[in-house]
Amino acid sequence: DTEVTQTPKHLVMGMTNKKSLKCEQHMGHRAMYWYKQKAKKPPELMFVYSYEKLSINESVPSRFSPECPNSSLLNLHLHALQPEDSALYLCASSPRTSGSTDTQYFGPGTRLTVL
């Protein structure tokens, strides 16, 4: 299984809603990532988990809350988002743990619209 899956594919939410994005991989990868991508822009790193521990938080607002319940799952909890948070949210995983090299495998993304 060389796939990263993400649910839901699309999400529309109001600014007062609470929702969660889910990501799953069964490749035995021990590093997992959340990226945000706006249209016609590159992916921007948000969070990295290594061995289920938060390794990188790129100064992301607290309305985004990541969680890594186990080595296969990664969640992104959303609360009180703003319309400018509308974007494609990509999950990725990589097999190496040293951080020196990483081939990242991306999921299909969740397209989020905040009204």
Added chain:
Amino acid sequence: GQSLEQPSEVTAVEGAIVQINCTYQTSGFYGLSWYQQHDGGAPTFLSYNALDGLEETGRFSSFLSRSDSYGYLLLQELQMKDSASYFCAVNTGGFKTIFGAGTRLFVKA
């Protein structure tokens, strides 16, 4: 600051060869990756260079010169399905990857 520079757009005809360049200026460097992304899709990994030289994978090749902070992706025998955005990305260490702004490749018949 940290920056990766790549052309915004490249146009080529089917069957031709195209080269997409990437120059980088980063605080750390462990390797240069290339990703392809079709509209509406997710980035997919194409190649990775940690050391100077050329890496070849089928129709795609990637080159790195660490002394020049420069790399390129070479696509041969272009096909219509190669029309996509191509991102160079630098691993700066500690799991951190910085992506270039992307190059949109248009392949014409």
